[in-house]
Amino acid sequence: MKKARIVGILLFFAFGSFGQKKVLFEKFTNAFCGACPDATILIDDIVTNNPDVIWISHHKPIGFMDHPLNNDMSDAIWDDLSVSGVPAGMIDRKLFSNNIISYHSTWNERIQAQLTLDQTMDVSIEEVEYNSDLRQLKFNVNTMALVDGLSGPFR
Numbered sequence: 001m002k003k004a005r006i007v008g009i010l011l012f013f014a015f016g017s018f019g020q021k022k023v024l025f026e027k028f029t030n031a032f033c034g035a036c037p038d039a040t041i042l043i044d045d046i047v048t049n050n051p052d053v054i055w056i057s058h059h060k061p062i063g064f065m066d067h068p069l070n071n072d073m074s075d076a077i078w079d080d081l082s083v084s085g086v087p088a089g090m091i092d093r094k095l096f097s098n099n100i101i102s103y104h105s106t107w108n109e110r111i112q113a114q115l116t117l118d119q120t121m122d123v124s125i126e127e128v129e130y131n132s133d134l135r136q137l138k139f140n141v142n143t144m145a146l147v148d149g150l151s152g153p154f155r
Contacts, residue, residue, distance in 0.1 A: 020052055021119040023111050027057045028078065028088040028101075039087035039104045046108055053111055060086075120147050 029036045047053045058074035091110045128139040
């Protein structure tokens with residue numbers, strides 16, 4: 001199921017990104033977050049009503065406990081941003097009020113605002129390979145700026 005969802009998301013990016021503004025929503029969560037189920041219902045409604053919103057979750061281990069949804073890349077983002085509470089999220093990795101982290105009371109408004117903007121980058125995913133024995137997914141991401149004057153860093 002998880003593999004099918006990941007491949008589906010990649011195919012959506014690969015074939016569905018041209019010409020339509022997409023909004024990336026990244027949710028920060030962990031196994032002991034009491035408010036996260038309600039936040040999940042909220043973002044699920046937003047994504048259901050806005051098919052151009054792509055939602056991923058970054059799970060963080062708590063203390064010594066390991067969780068099957070944890071991964072090194074998500075841990076690095078948590079650490080880089082010093083995420084202090086959950087549920088939290090990033091919308092297009094954009095600063096809002098000088099903060100990249102948003103909380104659930106602002107998610108819908110900020111996502112709607114991002115959806116109205118013109119597309120500035122084109123993203124495609126190619127050469128998708130999944131090794132089920134190693135549970136590894138490999139792919140190439142190609143990007144192209146559609147407007148002049150963009151400044152990075154882009155990550």
